[in-house]
Amino acid sequence: MNRPKEFDREGAVAVLMDEIWEHGFEACSVNSMSDKLGITRSSFYNAFGSKEKLFAEILEIYSQSGPGNEMFEITQSRSVLSSITEKLYEICKGQEEDKACRGCLAASSIQELVKKNEELEPVLKEFFYQNIQYFEKIIGIAIQRGELEDCDVRIKALSLQNMMIGLSEMSKIFRNKGELWSICKHSLKALALYGEFE
Amino acid sequence: MNRPKEFDREGAVAVLMDEIWEHGFEACSVNSMSDKLGITRSSFYNAFGSKEKLFAEILEIYSQSGPGNEMFEITQSRSVLSSITEKLYEICKGQEEDKACRGCLAASSIQELVKKNEELEPVLKEFFYQNIQYFEKIIGIAIQRGELEDCDVRIKALSLQNMMIGLSEMSKIFRNKGELWSICKHSLKALALYGEFE
DNA sequence: TTAATATTATACAGCGCTGTACAAAATGAT
DNA sequence: ATCATTTTGTACAGCGCTGTATAATATTAA
Incomplete structure (x- = not known):
């Protein structure tokens, strides 16, 4: 019914957790994170909403694991x-x-x-x-x-x-x-x- | 023998210490700090050399006081x-x-x-x-x-x-x-x- | 007054970043 | 095959930042 995502969201979140963990929240721009995943900023905003929402999601995973x-x-x-x-x-x-x-x-x-x-x-x-x-x-x-x-x-x-x-x-x-x-x-x-x- | 500084360097360092202390090193751009002091970037570089040298100077003062x-x-x-x-x-x-x-x-x-x-x-x-x-x-x-x-x-x-x-x-x-x-x-x-x- | 010196002002050329807007592409249901 | 839906691609217009280079300005010693 819809075009499927061309990347693995779960895996992407894991990659971005490592990025933010290593470089810090501010140093990770939407640009650089999108580049890291090999997707466009459109896809980033579509998948995660914003940097803030992504971080909240990451922290939730961090607190569980x-x-x-x-x-x-x-x-x-x-x-x-x-x-x-x-x-x-x-x-x-x-x-x-x-x-x-x-x-x-x-x-x-x-x-x-x-x-x-x-x-x-x-x-x-x-x-x-x-x-x-x-x-x-x-x-x-x-x-x-x-x-x-x-x-x-x-x-x-x-x-x-x-x-x-x-x-x-x-x-x-x-x-x-x-x-x-x-x-x-x-x-x-x-x-x-x-x-x-x- | 030379044109005098149009600002008080010592006072400026104190102001910038507060700025960096409050907003963090990365958040304080040379631009914003120069603005804060009401000087140009030229004057900033002339007086402090670089952001890094300024921070080292500030940390030295911080460790003493x-x-x-x-x-x-x-x-x-x-x-x-x-x-x-x-x-x-x-x-x-x-x-x-x-x-x-x-x-x-x-x-x-x-x-x-x-x-x-x-x-x-x-x-x-x-x-x-x-x-x-x-x-x-x-x-x-x-x-x-x-x-x-x-x-x-x-x-x-x-x-x-x-x-x-x-x-x-x-x-x-x-x-x-x-x-x-x-x-x-x-x-x-x-x-x-x-x-x-x- | 002039020359030497240091400070300050203006300008440059380029970079990365932002969020949105609109178009293109890919899929599955009808 | 068409349509609805979602993802993806491209583009926009603007912002702040960087460090340097060159010019203008102010001061004082000679």
Whole structure:
């Protein structure tokens, strides 16, 4: 009934996520992204609506696949703190090995979007609000299970988020092998959120 | 012997620091900055050489006046941890009150410069390296004075830096009154770097 | 007054980007 | 085969930005 798309939309979104992750939201023009995909700007606007709508879509995917909800794999049998610690270990290793120094997509976008993009600022904030809600939830579970002393759950969650955003940026500057994980490990222990794993 | 400048260079640098701090390095074009000062681009290039040289100059001033060396006022009579804590309290309060959500100039510039600006990347890194050196120094003093248990000074310094960079970005997202300081206080206590003040 | 010097003004030629508007092409249902 | 629909191609008109080059201007020492 209609002319079919000549490109794979899902694959395109993945490509553009990498582009924006690496070069940043502002540096990625509609022009350059269209070129990257080998399509025209017409097709871009037709498929994604706008750069903003595309980014919102990408952030949604990022929050499902990367960090975000169900970031830590919490199970009945496994220690919450170990789950947190292992995931952060993986993140540290990943960032140390990332030659492009991309850090966390959401954290890196704060500077470019807050107070600079009316449409995307609330989208990005919502991402972090949900993240914190999730952190609060699992920290609550850790307390219930007796893995963690009773404490202000929100402040603990925010402190963890704070540390993780810090890591994202630190990973771009301090590139000594193993150092990022040392910082993370020390900070987790300090926050009483460290658990041995494996 | 020569035609005098028709503008105050020192004042101009201060104005441009505010511009870049608020809008970011990339968003500030030579055009817009020249307009802001009411001078032509010729005069801009003549006075500052390039955007990059200007930024390096600004960062130098920032490191002397804002954070950076001698950030914490360490004296013989005063507790090192109290000095750290008080300074961070001031930073938190300042960021909470900052309507423009500017955060830390250096931290905010990481995303825009690392892997994106060959000339400024090393300048920005040097800023953080010096910062860490300074942190190591004062943490060493704290240990000497018995204010802090013996520990890996570098990791402690990096963890502090990590937390501070986190705060810079968190301050743009989480704007509840007093929350930033709560995070900071909790994290400082966790790192054993908290000291009462006043 | 003149010459030397530095600042400021004007202009150039080119680049990439924006969003839209309209035409062309490709498909499937009727 | 035609029609409706959607995607894709081409073009428009305008904007801001870049760095340099050359000319005009203002100052002061000689």
